[in-house]
Amino acid sequence: MSPLLTKHQEQPSGPHPPPLVRATGITKRYGPTTALLDGQLAVHQGESHALVGRNGAGKSTLVQILTGLQAPDAGTVRFDGEPAPALTDRDAWRAKVACVYQKPTVVPELTVAENLFVNRQPTGRAGLIDWRRLRREAAELLDAWDVHVDPDARTCELSVEDRQMVEIARALSFGARFIILDEPTAQLDNREIERLFTRMRALQDSGVTFLFISHHLQEVYEVCQTVTVLRDARWITTAPVAELPRAALVEAMAGESVVHRADTARTPVPEDARTLLDVRALTGEAYENVDLAVREGEVVGLAGSSGSGKIQLAETLAGMHRPRSGTAQLAAVALPFGDVTATLRAGVGWVPRDRHDQGLVPAMSIGDNATLGVLDRLAGTPLARRLGFLSTERRRTLAVDLVQRLDIHAEGPHQPVSDLSGGNAQKVVMARALASEPRLLVLVNPTAGVDVKSKESLLARVDTARDDGTAVLVVSDELDDLRRCDRVLVLFHGRIVAEYAAGWHDHELIAAIEGVARP
Template sequence: MDTQHPLVAATGIVKRFGPTVALADGNLTVHAGETHALVGRNGAGKSTMVGVLTGLLKPDAGEVRFAGVRAPALGDRAAWRERVACVYQYPSVVKELTVAENLFLHRQPRGRFGLISPSRQRRQAADLLDAWSVAVSPDLPAAELSVEQRQLVEIASALSLGARFVILDEPTAQLEGRAITRLFDKLRALQDAGVTFLFISHHLPEIYEICQRVTVFRDARHIVTDTVANLDRDKLVAAMIGEARGLVQVGADRPAVPDTAEPVLELAGVTVPGHVSDVDLTVRRGEIVGVAGSAVSGKRQLAEALAGLRGRAGAVFVAGRRVRPGTVRAALDGGIGYLPGDRNIDGFVGGLSVAENATMTIAKKLGPAGMVLPGKRDAAARTMIADLDIHTSGPDQPVGELSGGNAQKVVMARALAGDPEVIVLVQPTAGVDVRSKESLLGAVDEKTREQRGALLISDELDDLRVCDRVVVMLGGRIVAEHARGWDETQLVAEIEGINEHRA
């Protein structure tokens, strides 16, 4: 290994897309054997830098060097794969194939007469998984991999091609606490074995847990690179947002919801087969109720059932009216707005415009006889853009072109478009920057002050702090309930099942 040069050095990177400057002064230096964080608000230039570092984008100026040697030509994909790999937040495995078939996709081992040898492929896959201590069967269909397992399989595949520099793009966004701990233990072991990581995350506490150095981008420029020990959280946030202050605690001045307030959402014996058992819960007007729990607690399935995406037993009432189960239309007509947990898969259609995505749930109100009048649709979208501070060129811009935070605001706009009595939100701030978090949680705070109710399901403790109450789910049941001002240690213990007690 070349110890005289950084493992990766990107200097003076400039990248434009038409009139948009995605990177104006991108600089990043990563040393061999470290885990280096790259942070910044959505739109700061992180994704563009990843595209340049992986050879998917050609910079308009600047250069990338690996261990002092200039990066390969863009068309030489094999040479790029030997130097760098990126494990994205969303799967790049082929779900219909086995783990072994994914590991050796386009490079299958051959046997007699040059034919693909499944037995040799399986054996080599088993050896590869064993070499990097990935406890997954090579015969397992990729569709059955957990998010954690899928990431480790993709890392093993990259390492088998020779790459020792791996970019991790929001690796924990879809993981619960214990899975994050296991992933971090594995990353440390790989780091000890000579693997270098670039770690991209909006969850700032993770930066201090797993990384040694951090680089901050803001407004398409490099702002600072330093050790994590030298950048405390306030300094890091200030570098990201350009203001010498910490985050606003959204909802800190929320008025107490009286016990006599009218129920706006009532669950009675709600059961989702295989996931949720006999849940009773009431949300009062003006109240935000948080739901905490592990990935297998049933909290997400409960939300999906309320949104009509899953069948359920038991009764759900919104403002005293019973909501028919099992259909999205019944949930919408019943007064339930829904923000799904994965915007890229369930939240929006990337090729459709901001206006088309934001008004999907109210299309029948935008013209006569089932027709959508573009002028009326765009006018509604402009109001949503202003209300949620969506940074876009206008209602016609495709959502797929927006940063993650602004795309999430479009999904929030759609959830609020029908003026619902109750908003059900799953992971509302996953993978968004600090200012977008404030904006999204601020919208929930504002809407509930207008005597609506909200059920907020999240793994992020910062999200749950806006809530008036938090319930904890474990094994498909509610096992604890806490008023505002809950103790973090106790809550985490209950989420992990360490300190279970009845509500």
């Protein structure tokens, strides 16, 4: 560990008033999984305090505990020196703290005024809503906090930036002066981000305190005074932002693995390997003007934060979305955007980010799930194919082969997929992607939520696909997944901003993902 980081391993010293919010010794477990162990946080009145850490660091768990959605297994939370309310006292929690999430919690079809006072509308003598008073009180609330939004506007017509300010105003109307902003800039452009920061500073001057959660580290230096780092479900350091250089902050997030260098022992892709995937000027809701190419037998990684657009880009290539503009060709044939079935037939294999909602049919067997994408190939004769009949023997043979190839631990292809462990269930999703013998394999978080042995087995399938000449696109939050790639492209706010050949160091890739210069 570098001396620079060691210097900031302790809480900042010096005279301070009691924290507005203090969490100490916070531990939370879900079965065998430790989501947070001995976590701590101290946020002082009127500051913007950053909470940073890579995915899985424990940030979401801490937020759930700070907002009263979960009780810690150990540890305490105090507001203004007093114990946190009971979990059942929601009114007391709303008067203490509110969280503005990346996804809005306002009701889009209601007006701003209705959203501000939902479930607590002022009423008249007959018990009916007093609409005039509702609009007046909404206007007064917005004016008090300098939120320039029409109370009568439908919330769905507002910009993301204005919706966030409405949510902040609603929280402040309950009396809360501690606001958690969870990835507030993920859907904002640069001008909107600057306006949000200006509003945050004005609210700080009025006594509002922020906990600012972001994957974009340069924003921490723009708007926050103090930063707390979590890593691997543990508290790592808290320090004044002005005293913590960017290199030390990245090192705190990455840990000792910053010395790790991605594997360079693999055989390079031949220079004359033909391009299978050719993407040009692709623009969608979450990404802009993306150019990328993946050659035969090449594994290319896409890295970036949750708001980078990497997942939406991958889903577009898999046929789930239509882009606004641009082209993508697979083996010189245009991909059929917006049609998953046609995309599969065009030669794309797909492992989605959520195996439960997007990858598996729980009521079906392993074999049925694994062969679901190739039913048109399993007819016994041309006539049977035209009539839509399947060959049971062909389906069983393919299912058995896939179970063996993917090393799926089960009684057999007949076993319900709902009986499987997370690792084996993910192998079934991978088996279905490989069943069509794709020319392009698109994998999103392919090892999420699996054990170490299953993870290695799944990544070995990536190596096999590469050796077979398949073009592979790996979109992942896990550095271990990206180490198998020949190149890694980094997306930031929807644009490719960096490219790293195999052999990158953890800290340089993390710095690019978080939007800061290389340490």
